Amino acid sequence: MRPLRLLHQVGVVTQLSLRTIPQRLAPVLVAIVGMAGVVGVFVAVLSIAEGFRDTMDSAGSAEVAMVMRAGSDTEMSSFLRGEDARLVADAPGVAHDARGALSSAELFVVVDLPKKGSGTPANVPLRGVQEAAFRVHGKPRMIEGRIFERGRNELIAGAAAAAQFDGLDVGTTITWNGNPWTVVGVFTADSGLAEGELWCDLRVLQGLYRRGNSVQSVTVRLDSPEAFEAFKSALHDDPRLNVKALRASDYYAQQSQALVAIITGLGYLVALMMAVGAVFGALNTMYSAVASRAREIAILRALGFSALAVVVSVLVEAFLIGLVGGITGGLGAYLLFNGYQAATLNFQSFSQVVFTFAVTSSLVQQGIACALLMGLAGGLFPAVRAARLPVATALRGL
Amino acid sequence: MNDALVQVREVHKVYHRGSERIDVLDGLSLEVPEGEFLALMGPSGSGKTTLLNLIGGLDTPSAGEIVVGRSSLGTLSSASLASWRAGHVGFIFQFYNLLPVLSAEANVELPLLLTRLGRSDRRQRVATALEIVGLSDRAKHYPRQLSGGQEQRVGIARALVTDPTLLLCDEPTGDLDRVSAEEILDLLEELSREHGKTIIMVTHDPAAAARASRVLHLDKGRLSRESGT
Ligand SMILES: Nc1ncnc2c1ncn2[C@@H]1O[C@H](COP(=O)(O)OP(=O)(O)O)[C@@H](O)[C@H]1O
Ligand SMILES: [Mg+2]
Numbered sequence: 277m278r279p280l281r282l283l284h285q286v287g288v289v290t291q292l293s294l295r296t297i298p299q300r301l302a303p304v305l306v307a308i309v310g311m312a313g314v315v316g317v318f319v320a321v322l323s324i325a326e327g328f329r330d331t332m333d334s335a336g337s338a339e340v341a342m343v344m345r346a347g348s349d350t351e352m353s354s355f356l357r358g359e360d361a362r363l364v365a366d367a368p369g370v371a372h373d374a375r376g377a378l379s380s381a382e383l384f385v386v387v388d389l390p391k392k393g394s395g396t397p398a399n400v401p402l403r404g405v406q407e408a409a410f411r412v413h414g415k416p417r418m419i420e421g422r423i424f425e426r427g428r429n430e431l432i433a434g435a436a437a438a439a440q441f442d443g444l445d446v447g448t449t450i451t452w453n454g455n456p457w458t459v460v461g462v463f464t465a466d467s468g469l470a471e472g473e474l475w476c477d478l479r480v481l482q483g484l485y486r487r488g489n490s491v492q493s494v495t496v497r498l499d500s501p502e503a504f505e506a507f508k509s510a511l512h513d514d515p516r517l518n519v520k521a522l523r524a525s526d527y528y529a530q531q532s533q534a535l536v537a538i539i540t541g542l543g544y545l546v547a548l549m550m551a552v553g554a555v556f557g558a559l560n561t562m563y564s565a566v567a568s569r570a571r572e573i574a575i576l577r578a579l580g581f582s583a584l585a586v587v588v589s590v591l592v593e594a595f596l597i598g599l600v601g602g603i604t605g606g607l608g609a610y611l612l613f614n615g616y617q618a619a620t621l622n623f624q625s626f627s628q629v630v631f632t633f634a635v636t637s638s639l640v641q642q643g644i645a646c647a648l649l650m651g652l653a654g655g656l657f658p659a660v661r662a663a664r665l666p667v668a669t670a671l672r673g674l
Numbered sequence: 675m676n677d678a679l680v681q682v683r684e685v686h687k688v689y690h691r692g693s694e695r696i697d698v699l700d701g702l703s704l705e706v707p708e709g710e711f712l713a714l715m716g717p718s719g720s721g722k723t724t725l726l727n728l729i730g731g732l733d734t735p736s737a738g739e740i741v742v743g744r745s746s747l748g749t750l751s752s753a754s755l756a757s758w759r760a761g762h763v764g765f766i767f768q769f770y771n772l773l774p775v776l777s778a779e780a781n782v783e784l785p786l787l788l789t790r791l792g793r794s795d796r797r798q799r800v801a802t803a804l805e806i807v808g809l810s811d812r813a814k815h816y817p818r819q820l821s822g823g824q825e826q827r828v829g830i831a832r833a834l835v836t837d838p839t840l841l842l843c844d845e846p847t848g849d850l851d852r853v854s855a856e857e858i859l860d861l862l863e864e865l866s867r868e869h870g871k872t873i874i875m876v877t878h879d880p881a882a883a884a885r886a887s888r889v890l891h892l893d894k895g896r897l898s899r900e901s902g903t
Pocket of ligand 1: 690696716724
């Protein structure tokens with residue numbers, strides 16, 4: 277049979293089968309809802325990973341480099357002397373403006389704040405930064421209040437932190453370790469990681485936490501992304517220094533890897549388990565569809581329609597069930613979860629990272645593709661049964 | 675070599691129901707010349723439907739050979755058997771077997787969707803077939819809006835529309851009242867006489883059988899008695 281004629285037959289048989297859907301609506305709807313559920317959960321869980329990765333990725337640009345002690349994987353475990361920080365600021369490739377090198381030596385400690393709503397205490401990073409920090413990091417911008425003054429126990433809160441935790445209203449005083457801090461402003465940083473942090477003057481933090489003039493990291497803005505290699509080798513070749521340099525973008529991407537992998541793995545696992553259920557649902561629906569269409573199929577076969585056309589028509593119906601379920605689930609996840617804000621523990625710094633669920637079109641597409649596969653998987657055996665249906669017997673059965 | 679349109683040679687058909695073996699057809703032979711109107715009679719369960727299904731290629735014999743026209747059905751793959759059916763055989767069933775979701779004309783058009791005919795040719799043929807069965811004014815009706823006799827006439831139009839040489843009718847009047855049954859039989863007779871169709875009709879009804887040009891009786895797997903008219 278020529279392919280075109282087959283296609284024509286498939287069209288006719290499929291059209292007929294779709295016309296009988298109103299008479300067997302309930303099982304079809306059940307299958308669609310099952311698929312939608314799987315896709316919805318799948319997309320929602322992966323949107324967590326996606327949103328978290330987005331936040332971590334936008335935390336660092338390729339033009340920004342981070343310097344830590346050689347052998348440290350995280351800021352937490354890094355330690356640099358004050359003079360190391362000065363050497364880094366003087367290294368080639370570091371950008372300058374009228375006020376000097378764009379370099380910020382930083383130290384952070386973890387403080388706790390009650391979560392809004394539940395009131396449970398959570399860890400929040402309090403970062404001491406140098407004056408150039410606002411020109412080094414992404415694009416921090418004050419949206420309320422003012423910046424902290426040098427030498428004073430003042431802090432500014434990232435917008436996401438201010439939204440997630442209690443006690444960060446401008447003017448409030450908070451005490452940690454017996455030291456009172458005043459919140460003097462709120463800043464944004466293009467939805468980057470810094471928005472989940474509290475910032476203060478490095479010197480003040482060093483003093484209150486007895487760190488002398490030591491820091492954990494130095495963040496610098498480079499002349500260009502290409503300047504990184506020269507900057508890096510200059511630091512490595514300097515016998516006075518024992519440090520490593522990373523692009524900030526690489527550092528944050530690395531930081532998010534573990535959690536993204538866990539969430540993604542979990543998403544696939546949950547989706548897989550639900551998918552098994554949904555495939556059985558579709559299988560059941562399609563078997564009952566074939567059973568209720570047995571006579572119609574037998575009549576068509578008696579008239580000369582090919583078994584292959586019947587097979588394909590069953591698969592097309594299963595495929596359509598998958599498509600409708602997939603679109604419903606993907607769209608549902610988008611409407612319910614996209615932009616939903618949450619905070620999670622960053623395992624590397626043991627502090628809260630604030631991020632939003634990101635239901636991307638690629639996730640929705642993946643979800644729909646899954647649903648189509650589930651539909652096909654559920655339709656396959658029923659389709660084969662439909663083709664094997666003994667015509668003579670089915671015509672007798674009244 | 676002979677030129678009977680349908681040749682059934684030494685055909686056996688065995689069904690198994692659990693451990694029980696049912697020899698429905700037991701070495702049956704039959705020849706139907708082109709243009710004949712043959713009636714097949716026999717008690718219920720004697721294998722009339724089975725024989726009709728075998729001749730129409732809806733089922734395959736356990737042993738023996740069936741030749742229709744130039745085709746030996748046993749040599750055809752199931753796919754070529756399907757397209758052979760589409761071109762050469764028209765089935766008429768006791769319970770009409772129309773598709774309820776399609777109008778009368780769409781039901782009649784179905785077999786034409788398997789041909790190369792374009793839309794206007796198809797429409798022409800459907801109109802002609804409905805005219806032959808006297809249902810031109812019911813073309814847009816759905817099966818549930820038709821009487822049994824009318825449904826069966828749609829069934830006949832569907833069997834006719836591809837202009838097959840062979841019509842296989844399985845108790846076509848079995849579910850109809852006497853008047854409708856007479857109309858259907860008139861129609862079949864006309865198809866035989868005026869359109870030269872070869873018809874094999876299974877029936878319980880001696881009055882229906884009387885319309886045929888030959889009557890055969892099927893009993894215990896064989897054509898046990900033959901009588902001409
Ligand atoms: N698929 C089948 N499996 C088992 N037995 C069958 C099957 N089809 C028909 N039979 C049996 O074969 C016999 C002949 O059936 P059938 O050809 O329908 O008889 P008739 O049409 O003369 O009433 C019956 O006993 C019937 O029960
Ligand atoms: Mg019968």
